[in-house]
Amino acid sequence: MSATQNLASALARHHEVEIVALRKVRDESYFPLDERVRVRALTDLRENSHRYDGEDPLAHEFPLRYPYGANEKTPVVSRLAERRLLEFFAETDADAIVSSNPRITTMLAEAPGTFLRIAQEHSMPRIYAENVRKPLFEAYRKLDAITVLSPEEHASLSKLVPYVRDRINVMPNCIPDPGGPRSDGSSKVVVTAGVLKKHKNFHGLVDAFETVVRRHPDWKLRIYGDGADRGALQRRIHDKDLYNHVQLMGPAFPVTAEFGKGAIFVLPSLREPFGNVTVEAMTRGLPVVSMDCDHGPRNILTPGTDGILVPNGDNAAMAEAIVELIEDDERRLAMGEAAARTAERFSEEPSAERFGAILEHAALRRRLPGTADAEVLDGGDVRITLRGVAADQVTGDLELVCRDVRGRREPVRLPVVAGAALIGHRDVLGEGHWEIGVASPKGPEKRLDAEHLDVTRMVSRRPAPSGSGLEVLLPHKDDRGRLLVRSQVRALHGEVLVVRVDGEAVVVEGELWGAEAPDGAAAPVVEGVNRADAERTLTVPLTVTEGTRFRFELPLSTLVDAHHEDEEIWDLRIRLDEERTAGLGMFATDILEPYKVFKYPRPVRPGRRTRASAPAPRRPLLGALRKRTEPAEPPRTEIRPYFTVTAQFAVKTVTV
Numbered sequence: 001m002s003a004t005q006n007l008a009s010a011l012a013r014h015h016e017v018e019i020v021a022l023r024k025v026r027d028e029s030y031f032p033l034d035e036r037v038r039v040r041a042l043t044d045l046r047e048n049s050h051r052y053d054g055e056d057p058l059a060h061e062f063p064l065r066y067p068y069g070a071n072e073k074t075p076v077v078s079r080l081a082e083r084r085l086l087e088f089f090a091e092t093d094a095d096a097i098v099s100s101n102p103r104i105t106t107m108l109a110e111a112p113g114t115f116l117r118i119a120q121e122h123s124m125p126r127i128y129a130e131n132v133r134k135p136l137f138e139a140y141r142k143l144d145a146i147t148v149l150s151p152e153e154h155a156s157l158s159k160l161v162p163y164v165r166d167r168i169n170v171m172p173n174c175i176p177d178p179g180g181p182r183s184d185g186s187s188k189v190v191v192t193a194g195v196l197k198k199h200k201n202f203h204g205l206v207d208a209f210e211t212v213v214r215r216h217p218d219w220k221l222r223i224y225g226d227g228a229d230r231g232a233l234q235r236r237i238h239d240k241d242l243y244n245h246v247q248l249m250g251p252a253f254p255v256t257a258e259f260g261k262g263a264i265f266v267l268p269s270l271r272e273p274f275g276n277v278t279v280e281a282m283t284r285g286l287p288v289v290s291m292d293c294d295h296g297p298r299n300i301l302t303p304g305t306d307g308i309l310v311p312n313g314d315n316a317a318m319a320e321a322i323v324e325l326i327e328d329d330e331r332r333l334a335m336g337e338a339a340a341r342t343a344e345r346f347s348e349e350p351s352a353e354r355f356g357a358i359l360e361h362a363a364l365r366r367r368l369p370g371t372a373d374a375e376v377l378d379g380g381d382v383r384i385t386l387r388g389v390a391a392d393q394v395t396g397d398l399e400l401v402c403r404d405v406r407g408r409r410e411p412v413r414l415p416v417v418a419g420a421a422l423i424g425h426r427d428v429l430g431e432g433h434w435e436i437g438v439a440s441p442k443g444p445e446k447r448l449d450a451e452h453l454d455v456t457r458m459v460s461r462r463p464a465p466s467g468s469g470l471e472v473l474l475p476h477k478d479d480r481g482r483l484l485v486r487s488q489v490r491a492l493h494g495e496v497l498v499v500r501v502d503g504e505a506v507v508v509e510g511e512l513w514g515a516e517a518p519d520g521a522a523a524p525v526v527e528g529v530n531r532a533d534a535e536r537t538l539t540v541p542l543t544v545t546e547g548t549r550f551r552f553e554l555p556l557s558t559l560v561d562a563h564h565e566d567e568e569i570w571d572l573r574i575r576l577d578e579e580r581t582a583g584l585g586m587f588a589t590d591i592l593e594p595y596k597v598f599k600y601p602r603p604v605r606p607g608r609r610t611r612a613s614a615p616a617p618r619r620p621l622l623g624a625l626r627k628r629t630e631p632a633e634p635p636r637t638e639i640r641p642y643f644t645v646t647a648q649f650a651v652k653t654v655t656v
Contacts, residue, residue, distance in 0.1 A: 002030075002031045002276065003100075003122060003173040003174060003175075003276060004019070004100045004120070004122075005019070005029070005031045005032070005033050005037075006031075006173070006174040006175065006176055006348070006351070007173075007174040007351060007352075007355060008033065008034070008037045009032075009033055009034035009036075009037060009176070009348065010174050010176070010348035010349070010351045010352040010355075011352050011355060011356075012034045012036040012037045013036075013348070013349075013352060014352060014356065016038075017036070017037045017038070018037070018038040018039070018040060018094075019033075019037060019038070019039045019040070020040050020042065020085075020088060021039070021040070021041045021042065022041075022042050022043065022077050022081040022085060022104070023041065023042070023043050023045055023076075023077065023081060024041035024043070024044045024045060024046060024049075025045050025046060026046070027046065030253060032178075040088075042081050042084040042085055042088065043059060043078065043080055043081045043084065045059070053080060056080050058078060058079040058080035058083065059078045059079075059080045059081075060074070060075070060078060061075065061078060061079035061080075062075045062078075062079060063075060063077055063078065063079050063081070063082035064079065064082065065082060065086075065106075065107055065110075066081075066082045066085075066103055066104075066106075066107060067103045067106060067131055067132050067135055067136075068103075068131075069129060069131060070131065077103070082107075085104070085107060086107070086111070089107075089108070089111035089112065089113060090111070090112055090113070092113065092115065094115050095115055095116065096115055096116035096117075096118060096359055096362075097111075097115050097116070097117060097118070098118040098119075098120055099117075099118070099119050099120065100120040100122060102119075102121070102125065102128060102132055102136045103132060103136075105119040105136060105139050105140075105143070106135045106136055106138075106139040108139070108143075109138075109139035109140075109141075109142040109143060110139075110142070116144045116145070116359065116362050116363060116366070117142065117143045117144050117145075118143065118144060118145045118146070118147065118358070118359070118362065119139075119140070119143050119145070119146045119147070120147045120171070121146065121147065121148045121149070121153070121157070122149065122173070122273060122274075123273050124153060124156070124273055124295070125137075125157055125160065126156060126157075126160055137160070137161050140161055140164040141163065141164060141480075143164070143167065144167065144362040144363075144365065144366055145167050145168075145169055145358055145359075145361065145362040145365075146164065146167055146168045146169070147168075147169050147170070147171035147355075147358060148168060148169070148170060148171070149170070149171070149172055149173060149273050149274040149295065149296065150170060150172070150273075150274065150295045150296060150299045151170055151299065152294055152295050152299075153170075153273070153295055154168050154169075154170050162405065163447065163478075163480055163482060166365075166437060166445045166446060166447050167362070167365065167446075169358045169361070171354055171355060171358060172274060172299070172300075172345075172346055172351075172354075173274050173276050173279075173346065173351075174346060174347075174348060174351035174352075175276055175279040175280055175283070175343065175346040175347070176347050176348045177283040177343065177344075177347060178254055178256045178257075178280075178283065180256065180257050180260060180284075181257075181260040181284075182260055182283075182284050182285040182340065183259070183260050183261070183262055183263060183284050183285045183286050183336060184285075185263050185285070185329070185332055185333045185336050186263065187261060187262060187263045188216075188218050188219045188220065188263065188326075189219070189220050189221075189222060189261060189262045189263055189264075190209070190212075190219065190220070190221045190222070190262060190263070190264045190265075190266055190322060191221075191222050191224070191258065191259055191261070191262035191264070191265055191266075191281065191286070192205060192221070192222075192223055192224070192265065192266045192267065192268065192277075193223070193224035193225050193252075193255050193258075193259075193277050193281075194224075194225050194269065194277060195225055195226070195227040196223075196225055196226060196227030196228065196229040196230045196233060196248075197227050197228060197229055198229060199269065199270050199271045200227075200229075200268065200269050200270075201268040201269055201270050201291065201313075201315075202223055202229065202233055202268060203229070203232070203233060203236055204268050204313075204315040204318070205221070205223075205266060205268040205315070205318065206221075206233065206236050206237055206240065206242065206246055207236075207240075207315050207319075208268075208315045208316070208318045208319035208322065209221045209242065209245065209246055209319070209322075210240050210242060210319075211316070211319035211320075211323070212319055212322050212323055212326070213242065213245050215323055216323065216326050216327075217245075219245070219326060220245050220246070220247070221245060221246045221247070221266075222247050222249050222258070222261075222262070223246065223247070223248050223249060224249045224250070224251065224252050224255050224258055225250075225251060226250055226251050230248060233248065234248060255277070255280065256280045256281075256283060256284055259280065259281045259284040259286060260284045260285075262281075262284075262286055263286070263332065263336075264286060264287055264288075264289060264322060264325050264326070264332065265278070265281035265282070265286040265287070265288050265289070266288070266289045266290070266318065266322065267288060267289070267290040267291065267297060268290075268291055268315075268318060269290075269291055269293055270291060270293055270312060270313060271293050271294060271295075272293050272294075272295055272296040272297060273295055273296060274295065274296040274299075274300075275290075275295075275296035275297050275300060278290065278296070278297060278300055278301075279300060279343050279346050281339075282300075282306065282339035282340060282342055282343040283340060283343040284340075285336040285337065285339060285340045286336055286339060287306060287307055287308075287325055287332055287335030287336045287338075287339055288300075288301055288306065288307030288308070288339060289307065289308050289310065289318060289321040289322055289325065290307060290308070290309055290310070291309075291310060291311075291312045291313065291314075291318065292309040292310060292311060292312050293312050294312075297309060300342070300346075301342070302338070302342065305335065305338050305342075306335055306338040306339040306341075306342045307335060307339065308321040308324070308325070361442075361443060361444050362444075364440055364442055364443075364444040365440075365444035365445070365446050367440075368398075368438050368439075368440060368444060368445075368446040369386040369387055369388045369389050369438060369446075369448070370387075370388065370446055370448065370449055371386075371387045371388065371448060371449045371450070371451040372384050372385060372386050372387055372436070372438075372448045372449075372450065372451060372483055373385045373387065373450075373451050373452040373453070373454070374436075374450060374452075374453050374454070374475035374483060374485070375453075375454040375455075375475075376454065376455045376456075376457045376458055376473070376474070376475065377457065378457060378461060379425070380425035380426075380463055380471070380472060380473060381422055381423060381424050381425050381473070382422070382423040382425070382473045382475055382485060383420055383421070383422055383423075384400055384420060384421045384422075384423065384436060384448075384475075384483075385419060385420045386398070386416065386419050386420065386421075386438060386448075387451055389419045397440070397441040398416040398438055398439070398440060398441075399413045399414065399415060399416060399421075399438070399439045399441075400413070400414040400415075400416055400421035400423070400436065400437075400438060401413055401436075401437045401438065401439045401445055402414070402423065402429060402434040402435070402436055402437075402485065403434060403435045403437065404430070404432050404433075404434055404435075405432065405433045405434065405435055405484070406432060406433075408432065409430050409432070412428060412429060412434070413439070414428075416438070423473060423485060425471050425472065425473045426468075426471050427471075429473065429485065429487040429489075430487065430489060431487060431488065431489045432486075432487060433484050433485070433486050433487075434484060434485045434486075434487060435447055435482065435483075435484055436448050436475075436483040436484060436485060447482055447483075448482070448483045449477075449481045449482055449483060450475070450476075450477035450481060450482065450483040453475055453476065453477065455474065455475065455590040456590075458474065458588075458589060458590035459589075459590050462588065462589075463588040465495070465511045465512060465513045465548045466513060466514070467514065467515065467516070468514065469489070469490055469491045469492065469493065469513055469514035470488060470489070470490040470493040470495070470513040470514065470587060470588065471487070471488070471489050471490075472487075472488045472587050472588050473485050473486070473487055474486045474488075474589075474590065474592060476592050486592065488587040490513065490514065490582070490583065490587075491514050492512075492513070492514040492515055492574075492576070492580060492581065492582035492583075493512075493513040493514060493582050493583060493585070493587070494510050494511075494512055494513075494550065494573075494574045494582045494583065494584040494585075495510050495511045495512075495513060495585070495586065495587065495588050496508060496509075496510045496584055496585060496586050496643075496649050497509050497510045497511060498510070499598070499600055499641055499649075501600050501601040501602075501603060501639075501641060503556075503603070504553075504555060504556060504557075505553040505554055505555045505556060506553070506554040506556070506559075506600075506639065506641050506651065507551070507552075507553050507554075508526075508551070508552055508553075508554070508572075508584070508649070509549070509550070509551045510549075510550055510551075510584070511548050511549060511550070511588075512544065512547075512548045512549075512550055512574070512582065513548075513582075513588075514582065515576060515580065515582075516544070516547040516548060522576075522577045522578065523541065523542075524542040524544060524550075524574060524575065524576045524577070525539050525540065525541055525542050525574075525575050526539070526540050526541075526542050526552045526554070526572060526573070526574055526575070526584075527539050527572070527573050527574075527575050527581075528540075528554070528559075528562075528570035528571070528572050528651065529570065529571050529572075529573065530562075530568060530569070530570060531568075531569040531570070531571055531650075532565075532568065532569070536562070538558055538559070538562045538570065540552055540553065540554050540555070540558065542574060550574070554572075554651065556603060556605050556639055557605070559637070559639055559651060559653050560605050560606075560607050560608075560637045560639075560653070562653075563607060563608075563637050563653040563655070565655075566654070566655045567652065567653070567654045567655070568652070568653050569650055569651070569652050570650060570651045570652075570653070571648065571650050572584045572649055572650060572651065583648060584648065584649040585643070585646075585647045585648045585649055586598075586643060586647050586649070587647060593645070593647070594643040594647050595642060595643040595644060595645055595647070598642075598643055599642075600640075600641045600642065602638050602639060602640050603638070603639050604636050604637065604638045604639075604656060605636065605637055605639070606634055606635075606636055606637075607634075607635045607636055607637030607655065608635060635655055636655070636656050637653055637654070637655060637656070638653070638654045638655075638656045639651065639652075639653060640652040640653070640654065
């Protein structure tokens with residue numbers, strides 16, 4: 001909550017700011033708040049208050065839309081608070097509403113009104129309970145911006161919820177300098193603070209400090225905070241005879257006043273969303289020794305300048321880093337001065353500027369068009385026509401942005417002219433699926449939904465084989481309606497046109513892209529490569545006519561003879577000569593997923609026993625009567641020609 005109040009105080013210098021709380025249970029807040037910030041509590045649960053809501057029956061009922069856990073026996077947020085929150089959304093004249101609670105975010109996403117909707121994530125959404133995470137990720141789709149604490153969390157959330165990565169922003173917590181005495185670096189005290197929980201690794205710090213005490217017995221460690229591990233931590237201190245060197249100080253408000261008494265701050269955490277306490281210690285002029293956990297510290301510290309990062313979980317390295325600063329007074333003092341300068345990056349004014357830029361970015365992004373039409377043109381290019389383009393944007397510098405969904409290639413940016421952009425089918429997009437969005441010259445970007453797709457030319461004027469290879473674009477939409485373009489690029493490719501399955505063979509006809517059949521002595525063939533064992537192959541002749549048309553027959557008997565396991569897959573390819581091979585697939589078509597459309601007969605032929613199906617040899621029993629057994633049913637092999645999910649052609653053989 002301190003981060004929310006800090007940012008509210010910072011923004012109050014330039015904006016009208018109001019904090020809306022669902023519940024009020026205390027007379028005074030733990031954390032200071034600028035007097036310009038208004039505070040509104042939607043329910044008052046203080047029994048001494050004349051506004052006490054505890055007698056309202058709805059104050060004890062579970063909410064209908066606010067997510068809660070299945071194990072909650074009493075509602076922390078009541079139906080009454082939920083109802084008043086919905087009323088606030090409906091009546092407010094705010095320009096922007098910022099939710100700092102993931103459960104409130106799910107309700108904010110559905111609220112009426114024209115205000116900007118912003119979600120602040122102060123933790124790591126991937127660790128939220130399923131009942132919170134699932135509705136939250138759906139709610140993200142209706143937000144204007146989402147803020148996270150670190151670049152690592154930006155990457156993590158973008159991967160978890162890729163359809164909103166164009167509106168995720170990094171916004172570190174606002175940590176103002178509270179004032180008061182700074183450390184002069186002369187005390188022989190190491191300080192730390194946090195909730196006493198396992199992932200905070202205070203046990204590891206105690207172990208590390210045992211090493212420190214052996215070499216510098218005049219130094220002490222103070223641990224501020226409370227939590228479930230307090231008792232176990234105290235026992236560990238006693239077991240290691242450190243009770244004169246390590247003290248559990250309990251909670252302190254504000255803890256920064258205590259940091260000024262120290263000479264070194266240590267963050268032993270194994271996991272941190274950010275690390276407010278680290279910046280708070282740096283405001284007091286303390287150098288930092290920190291675990292290099294996944295988030296936070298590496299984005300706060302400049303190793304070697306204002307602190308030392310040690311490998312995550314390496315308590316011995318943490319001990320050595322503390323000793324290093326203890327034994328080098330000059331370095332310790334210089335790092336403390338640098339730490340105070342670093343902390344200024346997270347103070348009120350820089351934080352207000354960062355968040356103000358996010359609000360401006362979100363407002364600009366909202367004005368961008370959100371839908372588009374896509375049409376495949378003669379020759380294979382794709383025209384993207386934006387819908388709802390503002391008049392001042394038609395002549396502006398809008399760009400079409402194509403992003404590889406797997407992030408393997410750099411984005412491709414194309415100019416928008418008169419509300420439309422052209423994606424050339426050659427030498428523009430590489431292999432893969434590309435998300436299509438639009439961006440303004442000031443930076444905001446928005447993914448586009450597909451309004452209308454016209455791919456009729458892929459059928460009526462089907463792409464013809466080219467000697468320069470296959471490059472085919474196919475616009476389509478995902479299950480959320482977002483516009484994508486599939487780009488297939490092959491220097492050599494065998495496009496499957498017809499597959500027939502008769503009583504003797506699987507017969508395939510198609511077209512060769514990228515080359516004609518060689519004129520030399522080497523005859524082209526089709527190879528089947530076993531997916532589990534590339535050393536096992538089968539080969540059949542390939543017939544090429546008219547330079548690019550091809551045909552081959554894959555005898556069922558050949559597949560049966562090659563079948564050794566219960567189930568095997570044979571990926572097919574054309575070998576033109578010793579150096580050139582071409583995969584087989586279906587790409588020059590309007591059908592995005594051939595495996596869902598093309599289903600072929602599955603002939604069954606007598607086979608031989610596979611390794612997996614062969615019966616174990618029977619051991620003779622001496623003196624036992626031999627029973628006559630019926631002969632085992634001969635095995636059979638089923639042949640299954642099919643297209644894979646990537647539209648490649650293959651054959652599966654299965655023992656049935």
